[in-house]
Amino acid sequence: MIGNLLARLGGSIRTFLSDLGFAARTFFMLLRASGGVLGRLRLVSDQVFFIGNHSLVIIAVSGLFVGFVLGLQGYYTLSTYGSEQALGLMVALSLTRELGPVITALLFAGRAGTSLTAEIGLMKAGEQLVAMELMGVDPVARVLAPRFWAGVIAMPLLAGIFSAVGVLGGYFVGVHLIGVDAGTFWSQMQDGVDVWNDIGNGFIKSVVFGIAVTFIALYQGYQARATPEGVARATTRTVVIGSLTVLGLDFLLTALMFSK
């Protein structure tokens, strides 16, 4: 009984380590194959359009609503201490440091990540990747690398848009609906937000999330079983693993960046 349990546990750990090693190997293959992408920026820009543009609406709308909520909640909390004039600063810091990069990455995993996994998985199921190999074309260089770099580029742009729209949402609720002074709202933000410490660290976070989420999505598609069920499972894994990775990385990065 205990022997079986230990054997199962050992088997699971072995499988996990083997999968992790394979993922690391694929990641380095992807980096090595990325050299060719530099000479063919059109492939990357097409994917930035595909990944970024198609996620734009969901990112902007989500940013707006998060901004609304921050405006309301921030005002209720700050007014308890008579500090409602700091509403602009609170909204901006929350968005640039945390909510912008994190929520964008979570939405990106759900919107663009699943789309990438399904696309690569279906290409595999339709023998398109094998066909490419037999034409003497490396699918990692031709298909995965442009999408990977497009995701890495698109993520900080989307996070920036999320934060900007969120600030406008907070402004609308705080200034126009609640009546906080517009000058105070903007001047507190201008004084309190540091370009390098706040916006810069938020940017670094979104780049790291971009690398993680896009790689997870591509890897899951590339490793998917070439069946409808296999693609469906891979898509689900993209969202689950991608989201948990983002939250875990956020904790690590926050501890590294903002600890005194």
Added chain:
Amino acid sequence: MTLLNPVEIHDVHFSYGDRPILSGLDMVFPAGKVIGVMGGSGSGKTTILRLIGGQLRASQGEVKVFDQDVSQLSGTDLYQLRRRMGMLFQQGALFTDLSVFENVAFPLRENTDLPEELIRNLVLLKLHAVGLRNAAHLKPAEISGGMARRVALARAVILDPQLIMYDEPFAGLDPISMGVAANVIRRLNDALGSTSILVTHDVHESFSIVDYVYFLSNGKIVAQGTPAEMRASDDPFVRQFVHAQPDGPVPFHYPGRTLEQDFVLEQDA
């Protein structure tokens, strides 16, 4: 210098885990010929194509393509070798996000530095050869399965490969498309002076175009010869296959319990 046999397979064994697929296979594919590889489902036909293309590696034996042992090649050398091959996949494997024109142009754009004007002309010529020049602007989703197979054929031969492999080129085609495909395969092979390997179930169409045929069963060659020799053969396997008999050396029923046992007409021992 033209090789006498662009593909040679010597004593090849291959298995998926414990399940043997090919055992002790010896085959040669001479230059300029169209060679058929026939056999029932699961007999290992497609595995042979994958071994030649270097997607799979033989567990024992040698697969030589253009005088190079495929299993010994590095990744870069394998990609170089593959540029001398073309392959038609069973389902066409067209890139669904590209138009018919771009699908056929794909190997040219990826593997050559030809000017756009020349790429256009080459693509249109190949599409003309398969009767689809006027469908160049369509997406794969907008054409029929038979047309998709013809587009895939044009793509497979766009680089004028010295070796062309066809995986079930006639499956699911209507009689007209089937005749057209068979004719195109033969004409292309003769025009390019290539070697073609035709993996198929279809006896009628393939016998009209192949020069030589191998019959496979359970991963072994059970018969080989010209189509005329195969038609006249007394070999029970060849007779079953050529005359489409439901039962014979290749059983109709999956092996297991007998009908009598399942219906309790016969007691288990």
